[in-house]
Amino acid sequence: MARTKEFDPDAALQSALELFWRRGYEATSMADLVEHLGVGRASIYATFGNKHELYLKALERYGEAQGPRLLNELSQPGPALPAVRAVVRRFANEATTEDGRLVGCFITNTATELAPHDPAAARTVERSWEHLETLLHSALVRAQAQGELPADRDALGLARTLLVLMQGIRVVGKASPDPARVRAATEQALTLLD
Template sequence: MARTKEFDPDAALQSALELFWRRGYEATSMADLVEHLGIGRASIYATFGNKHDLYLKALDRYGESHDPPVLHELSQPGSALPAVRAVVRRFAAEAADEATRTTGCFVTNTAAELGPHDTAAARRVEHSWEHIETLMHSALVRAQAQGELPGDRDPRGLARMLLVLMQGLRVVGKASTDPARVRDAAEQALTLLD
């Protein structure tokens, strides 16, 4: 007879996500995971696979929980340009917020730590960025159709610029002690939408 799990895999995955997000992949050992999750190494392997598999599952979970608010904001009916501005300003506010800035964005952290040498992680990062870029592009196309964005502006180029800006805000926000740095950068970039 098969044993039943004595832990909640969903809660364990969320706990692993939080640990990886705070410490990074390399700085998190299997011993750290065992201690933090409160479950045995064999249970971790049986449920999630090895440390790398668990990290990728945590990264997938992060995308599932953090991408929908952006989708919701940018796909609302009505005026599109204020939604674009609100998303960029929210990224800047999170990057400047003392409570969240040091953890940054799990996707951005993964890009910096694993992206150059981990194909599976890099694919997930690229998927997340493509998703945000597509949402931004669609919103900017709508803004242009609504007469909010000048006709001579390139919605695809602007979407890419805003994606790079938002990811950069997260990186700079992690290390900067001056919250005005990221807020001022965001506001300057938003002038390109006028």
């Protein structure tokens, strides 16, 4: 009797995340997942559910990995505006590197590919955006309290503007061969914080 190959579900989920991130949902078949993960179709179904459920689990994992990094970057003691600017510039730099153009941001990719017609994917994207918006808003409120940003500025409106800019950076950065476009727009938008 053949023995079922054992596998590490955590490593398989990470591998699925990387494949979905690189290729997208629609362009990734179950056969692709079986080959890439080195795990049988039945084991994938038994562990993760169908392709859609596996995709959503991979998307959740991506968000869980990004959240702590952003929290750390935006909640350091000291001046808050330099941290906000650094995060926005990091998004721009990542979007304009060769690897960044090839894969983009998994959340942004999902927003453009699945969220318009997939309520579960849309909820995950929205949670991610709400988290980023909350972190930016908190940092901007802290900047106001520390006198870095005038108190009469709309911190929530600025946070939302930066969120939209950062997601747009990821879309344009993925499609455009001209990094100057993204970098110039980023620097122009950051003047809102002056």
